[in-house]
Amino acid sequence: MxxxxxxxxxxxxxxxxxxxxxxxxxxxxxxxxxxxxxxxxxxxxxxxxxxxxxxxxxxxxxxxxxxxxxxxxxxxxxxxxxxxxxxxxxxxxxxxxxxxxxxxxxxxxxxxxxxxxxxxxxxxxxxxxxxxxxxxxxxxxxxxxxxxxxxxxxxxxxxxxxxxxxxxxxxxxxxxxxxxxxxxxxxxxxxxxxxxxxxxxxxxxxxxxxxxxxxxxxxxxxxxxxxxxxxxxxxxxxxxxxxxxxxxxxxxxxLKMLPGEPTLVAHPIWIGKVDTVSSPVEGIFYPTVDRGTRMRAGAKLGYVTDFFGKTIYEARAPAAGEVLYICAVPTMNKGGTIANFGEVTLVP
Ligand SMILES: [Zn+2]
The missing domain is CATH 3.40.630.10 (Zn peptidases)
Incomplete structure (x- = not known):
């Protein structure tokens, strides 16, 4: 143009x-x-x-x-x-x-x-x-x-x-x-x-x-x-x-569409399974970990309170792995996503 x-x-x-x-x-x-x-x-x-x-x-x-x-x-x-x-x-x-x-x-x-x-x-x-x-x-x-x-x-x-x-x-x-x-x-x-x-x-x-x-x-x-x-x-x-x-x-x-060599990832982390952690309750979500955090099974991801500040749910890592993403806002609905959690696997 x-x-x-x-x-x-x-x-x-x-x-x-x-x-x-x-x-x-x-x-x-x-x-x-x-x-x-x-x-x-x-x-x-x-x-x-x-x-x-x-x-x-x-x-x-x-x-x-x-x-x-x-x-x-x-x-x-x-x-x-x-x-x-x-x-x-x-x-x-x-x-x-x-x-x-x-x-x-x-x-x-x-x-x-x-x-x-x-x-x-x-x-x-x-x-x-x-x-x-x-x-x-x-x-x-x-x-x-x-x-x-x-x-x-x-x-x-x-x-x-x-x-x-x-x-x-x-x-x-x-x-x-x-x-x-x-x-x-x-x-x-x-x-x-x-x-x-x-x-x-x-x-x-x-x-x-x-x-x-x-x-x-x-x-x-x-x-x-x-x-x-x-x-x-x-x-x-x-x-x-x-x-x-x-x-x-x-x-x-x-793809040979531009000159030069591609930069390949040398040691990628392969995520073999993604678990979605959902909230069974509505309320206010407080994350306790950041994106990318490596965790053990059962470690705390965050918690949900009611509108009076009482904790009504604690979310925990479903397996050993890594937080791919975690809810970024307080709004939490019943059934809403708290986190997507990646289980790391060895893949060729
Ligand atoms: Zn999208």
Missing amino acids: HRLWGCALFCVTLAAGAQQPAFTLGSATARAGQKATGHLDVPAGKDAGMRLPVVVMRGIHPGPVLALVTGAHGTEYASIIAVEQLIQHLDPSRISGTVLLLPLVNVQSYLQKVPHRNPVDGKSMNGFYPGDPNGTQTDRVAAMITAQVVERCDYLVDYHGGDIDENLRPYSYWSKTGHAALDAMARRMDLAFGLDHIIVETGRPRDPAHSRFLDTTAATRGKPAIAVEAGRSGRVDAAEVARLVNGTVSLMRL
């Missing part, structure tokens, strides 16, 4: 006959060496329509199509700002292949500051893939992303983080599908992304018609995909944004 010298490069390469044809996503069309912005328009149906912002970066040279999707939870701010930085800083004249960036999937969650769900229909926007063009807004957006982004990409990254009420330490997911080559590539993508805690998922859906999550939607269609999480509690910490930006650059090096 605003890289005229990229156009000059495009013309030079055009003469050499090596450039790629244009790529269109929604209203954004980028020729080789260009960055284009636009929208995917999801029409109104049972409820309101939505305009999804999209960016296409078309590299000069051929290469894979990498989809970077964030903001399914519109108040996981660090993950949204990281993709905003990638939109600004990635240079299509240096890229081989194509990058499709979706900087904000859950527009109304962001605008209304509603965590976890799309306020239009009350659904998580990372729970209803592959979507339904006749469903509610979340279903229709998912169907659009499946058709226009997942089906047309070769690799995918879904960015998340601690929501407003989640004090989360960074980690990524390795979702094993049972297909050796796909799983090996996703594992390499995790290692190249560089977050040193990796949750190993083995129970994700295997049916592409009921894939539920975005990364699983890609994986069940044969495209290696990872989900990554950084940021917490409504904050935009520069260091956590940088981990997502730098991880993406390293991943693009692994």
